[in-house]
Amino acid sequence: MxxxxxxTTIWIDRFHPDRDRRPHAEDYRVDVSWRSTTVLDALFQIxxxxxxxxxxxxxxxxxxxxxxxxxxxxQERLACETLVGDLVERYETVRIAPMxxxxxxxxxxxxxxxxxxxIRAVTPWIVEPKASNRIEPKASGVEEGxxxxxxxxxxxxxxxxxxxxxxxxxxxxxxxxxxxxxHVSPGFLGPAALAKAYRFAADPRDGTLTERLxxxxxxxxxxxxVRCNFCxxxxxxxxxxxxxxxxxxxxxxERGMVDDIGARHVTAFTQIVRHEGRLNEGxxxxxxxWRNLRALLxxxxxxxxxxxxGKVPVPLAIRPRIGKMDEVRRIFRRRKEKLPVEPKASNKIEPKASNKIEPKASNKIEPKASNKIEPKASNKEGGGLID
Amino acid sequence: MRYxxxxxxxxxxxxxxxxxxTMAILPRLGIDVVELVDAACCGAGVVRQGDEDLxxxxxxxxxxxxxxxxxxxxxxxxxxxxxxxxxxxxxxEEGALERVNGLLEGNGGPYRGGIKIRHLQWVLVEExxxxxxxxxxxxxxxxxxxxxxxxxxxxxxxxxxxxxxxANPQSLExxxxxxxxxxxxxxxxxxxxxxxxxxxxxxxATALAGGNLGEAKDAGADCLVTPCPLCHxxxxxxxxxxxxxVGRTLGVPILHLPQLIGLALGLSxxxxxxxxxxVPVRRVLDKIGWR
Numbered sequence: 001m002x003x004x005x006x007x008t009t010i011w012i013d014r015f016h017p018d019r020d021r022r023p024h025a026e027d028y029r030v031d032v033s034w035r036s037t038t039v040l041d042a043l044f045q046i047x048x049x050x051x052x053x054x055x056x057x058x059x060x061x062x063x064x065x066x067x068x069x070x071x072x073x074x075q076e077r078l079a080c081e082t083l084v085g086d087l088v089e090r091y092e093t094v095r096i097a098p099m100x101x102x103x104x105x106x107x108x109x110x111x112x113x114x115x116x117x118x119i120r121a122v123t124p125w126i127v128e129p130k131a132s133n134r135i136e137p138k139a140s141g142v143e144e145g146x147x148x149x150x151x152x153x154x155x156x157x158x159x160x161x162x163x164x165x166x167x168x169x170x171x172x173x174x175x176x177x178x179x180x181x182x183h184v185s186p187g188f189l190g191p192a193a194l195a196k197a198y199r200f201a202a203d204p205r206d207g208t209l210t211e212r213l214x215x216x217x218x219x220x221x222x223x224x225x226v227r228c229n230f231c232x233x234x235x236x237x238x239x240x241x242x243x244x245x246x247x248x249x250x251x252x253x254e255r256g257m258v259d260d261i262g263a264r265h266v267t268a269f270t271q272i273v274r275h276e277g278r279l280n281e282g283x284x285x286x287x288x289x290w291r292n293l294r295a296l297l298x299x300x301x302x303x304x305x306x307x308x309x310g311k312v313p314v315p316l317a318i319r320p321r322i323g324k325m326d327e328v329r330r331i332f333r334r335r336k337e338k339l340p341v342e343p344k345a346s347n348k349i350e351p352k353a354s355n356k357i358e359p360k361a362s363n364k365i366e367p368k369a370s371n372k373i374e375p376k377a378s379n380k381e382g383g384g385l386i387d
Numbered sequence: 388m389r390y391x392x393x394x395x396x397x398x399x400x401x402x403x404x405x406x407x408x409t410m411a412i413l414p415r416l417g418i419d420v421v422e423l424v425d426a427a428c429c430g431a432g433v434v435r436q437g438d439e440d441l442x443x444x445x446x447x448x449x450x451x452x453x454x455x456x457x458x459x460x461x462x463x464x465x466x467x468x469x470x471x472x473x474x475x476x477x478x479x480e481e482g483a484l485e486r487v488n489g490l491l492e493g494n495g496g497p498y499r500g501g502i503k504i505r506h507l508q509w510v511l512v513e514e515x516x517x518x519x520x521x522x523x524x525x526x527x528x529x530x531x532x533x534x535x536x537x538x539x540x541x542x543x544x545x546x547x548x549x550x551x552x553x554a555n556p557q558s559l560e561x562x563x564x565x566x567x568x569x570x571x572x573x574x575x576x577x578x579x580x581x582x583x584x585x586x587x588x589x590x591x592a593t594a595l596a597g598g599n600l601g602e603a604k605d606a607g608a609d610c611l612v613t614p615c616p617l618c619h620x621x622x623x624x625x626x627x628x629x630x631x632x633v634g635r636t637l638g639v640p641i642l643h644l645p646q647l648i649g650l651a652l653g654l655s656x657x658x659x660x661x662x663x664x665x666v667p668v669r670r671v672l673d674k675i676g677w678r
Contacts (some may be wrong), residue, residue: 012461018563028414030660072444072553073554073641074555074574075554081522090552091555094493115601153534174532180578180579180595181584181588181591181595183595183598184590184591184594184595184598185590185591185594188591202669223587223588224584224587224588224591226579226581226583226584226588226591226595227432227539227541227583228467228543228577228578228590229539229542229543229544230539230543231546232543232544232546233542233543233545233553237668240531240544241488244436246436249436250436250437250438250439253436253437258561260587261586262584262587262588264586265433265586265587266433266434266436266437267437268431269431269434270433270434270437270438271432273427273428273445277427277428278396278399278427279396279397279400279428279431280400281396281397281400283403284586288586289586298585302625302627302628304625305665306401306665309664309665310403310663311398311400311401311402311403311624311663312400312401321399322422322424322425322426322427323425324425324494327425327448327493327495327674328427328445328448329446330493330494331445331448331490331494332443334489335438335440335441335444335453335490363577
């Protein structure tokens with residue numbers, strides 16, 4: 001059907017703040033070239049030929065600036081790189097709505113303030129290490145004498161690989177628009193900001209990794225992601241924000257930051273698989289919550305109802321739940337033996353704080369960055385992931 | 388049609404009715420299975436947060452078991468499907484197989500790569516086919532309004548799953564239609580049930596569950612059906628807490644996919660273990676004439 005011009009209907013959610021209480025869909029007939037008309041082209045056509053009052057945001061028209069993100073047939077996409085013909089083939093009708101999770105200003109234009117607030121909150125720039133904390137040239141892998149010590153390490157191809165594409169973000173907001181956790185919990189930092197946070201956590205030129213992680217493990221941070229995978233699905237640049245959140249979680253766990261219940265979920269779950277092969281739903285909450293008696297007591301009524309329905313095993317009946325458990329234990333043993341020698345990109349960044357948090361150091365964080373951090377991170381059970 | 392059945396933890400733990408109903412319908416559907424009784428947990432996306440290679444190794448061990456049987460794997464859990472698909476993709480990356488097989492040494496053999504993993508839902512649509520499924524129905528679920536609840540991991544990321552468009556999936560609705568029931572459309576059908584955060588952030592989890600359940604109810608659903616036992620837990624076990632969170636009564640029964648199929652195939656509610664749910668399914672049974 002190459003080159004074919006077809007007349008098709010496009011439904012657009014319209015909203016005028018002075019006239020409308022809520023958005024309403026209106027349909028427009030447009031002529032599209034099957035293999036070349038983008039949704040953005042169609043919007044221009046509607047604006048110039050049918051209704052000049054239609055409002056939408058755009059700039060580069062070539063999937064670089066990230067301005068024209070909208071919900072197209074139920075999914076966040078860039079209007080400038082989405083072909084109308086593809087949509088018609090897949091969905092028959094074309095439906096366009098503004099981004100979700102952001103207040104609509106008019107028609108397809110939303111207020112991006114929530115997005116930018118989140119980005120700003122994660123210190124999206126490089127903070128040089130303080131003199132006392134500065135990376136010694138040797139430790140950072142830069143040969144001594146090659147350059148003056150005060151110059152930060154240079155970004156290498158190797159280091160860029162550690163970003164895992166988090167640096168490809170064009171800040172279109174597709175991920176935050178689709179984020180399920182953010183939808184019900186507006187305080188959550190969300191996928192874009194956390195992917196950005198990872199990008200700077202993985203940057204060897206930054207000297208504040210521990211401080212960054214300490215802020216990110218607070219409520220509304222990395223442990224508030226529900227892992228719904230929407231952000232991974234909708235990102236037009238394959239940043240895979242949820243995967244970057246998981247990397248931040250791993251970095252925090254590796255540094256013994258296990259105060260959050262989310263972290264304890266990971267350690268408890270892993271230990272149960274190590275000992276029983278399969279999950280023991282009775283034991284998991286006990287292992288996660290034993291230090292918080294009130295939380296534990298709160299899950300008991302529901303646990304009891306589940307028990308009566310034959311839905312939970314007796315928590316303390318720890319036994320292999322699969323055959324050949326020795327094989328699983330062997331994998332865990334081998335992995336544990338291997339772990340300490342595994343080169344971690346992040347170790348290079350902060351030689352001092354890589355394995356344990358020193359309570360003293362955390363007291364000295366710059367006042368601005370640390371206002372939310374509680375200096376009680378003397379937790380040593382980080383290694384408990386595999387014990 | 389023969390598969391190596393990977394039950395996952397939930398079917399053997401907190402949702403035993405899933406295992407029971409699966410085993411009840413498989414012979415009737417003509418699906419022959421060998422259960423992977425030695426298979427460990429897939430890690431549920433949790434283990435890999437601490438140690439990626441550890442999670443890959445326990446999955447590679449399971450894949451190798453199916454390979455040795457010479458059978459494709461079948462899952463009955465949406466989360467298992469997503470996690471194993473992700474592990475399968477990660478193991479296909481350069482160097483991963485050698486690295487992870489090193490951890491498997493002495494475990495009966497390495498994983499060779501390229502395992503086929505299909506969820507029961509996909510097997511129904513692709514292998515059995517909707518036409519044959521329709522012919523197998525003994526007790527059409529006429530008049531029953533069913534909301535599909537897909538859950539995240541059977542849809543996203545589509546790069547790993549690749550079965551259908553995560554923005555507009557249709558397979559569950561097609562199955563619901565084949566069983567004689569009416570699918571109900573609501574936007575929550577592809578959203579998150581909240582389960583992964585139930586212990587960590589109950590307020591987020593129950594708001595998600597309550598929001599989706601409320602939407603389904605407003606759309607007129609008599610019940611929801613899900614291919615994922617973790618969604619079942621999030622929506623059934625925690626429905627009471629979700630009601631309190633969103634401030635409305637819901638009372639929406641949640642069925643596992645094999646239970647809905649079983650009812651249409653003429654199996655009794657008892658054989659399908661529906662009495663193990665926390666939200667009673669009486670309303671559903673009344674509507675399709677089980678007294």
